[in-house]
Amino acid sequence: MRECALTRETKPVGDLIRFVVGPDEVIVPDTDAKADGRGVWISLGESQVAQAAKKNAFAKSLKEKVLLPDDLAGLTRLRLQQRLLAALQMSRKAGQLLTGATKVKAAIEAGEVIALLTATDAAEDGRNKMLTSLRGYQRAAAESGREGIVVPHLELLSAEQMGLALGVENVIHAALTQGAAAQSALARAERLARYIAN
DSSP: OEEOTTTOOEEOGGGEEEEEEOGGGBEEEETTSOOSSOEEEEESSHHHHHHHHHTTHHHHHHTSOOBOOTTHHHHHHHHHHHHHHHHHHHHHHTTOEEESHHHHHHHHHTTOEEEEEEOTTOOHHHHHHHHHHHHHHHHHHHHTTOTTOOOOEEOOSOHHHHHHHHTSSOOOEEEEESSHHHHHHHHHHHHHHHHHHO
8 A cells, every 4th residue: 555645545556656766866657666766656547647747746755856757647658558568578479469350359259368459540340340259258158157257358559559569560459368478468458548547
């Protein structure tokens, strides 16, 4: 549990993001909360980070003068995206990430998918086909007595971003399958989604 320097609420670490003083007294996001030094915790959300920067919450919390990047909220979002992309690369190396509409659709229908990733710039018809398959699988699971199976659908990265990270040209549809690497990628994806939403 840590206290948000902006709202003064005490929250679990998973609901916050840590910042530290980097070189030259500049505040930087510590997205994995592992960097040395005194940290400042802010509620996990792009608008909260922007507000904390505007209200000088970092200097007040540390009781020292610090410098802020021009767009700390945007930089934090970028760092969270980079951590997700690195986790997706690890998932692919571990054989726990599929790309391409045909493979992803087959994996959904086989019940092997723990998360569906769609590019933010995907065409509407392709997105709808994939979501129809996902809803069909969840409905079939519920009808066979396996209630509560929820496969998150996340749209966080562009086709180009996913393609560059995975070494495949323009990834539109990707799926995480069972395994530790995929679970780690899903956790990072959900963290980024929460940051963007708040």
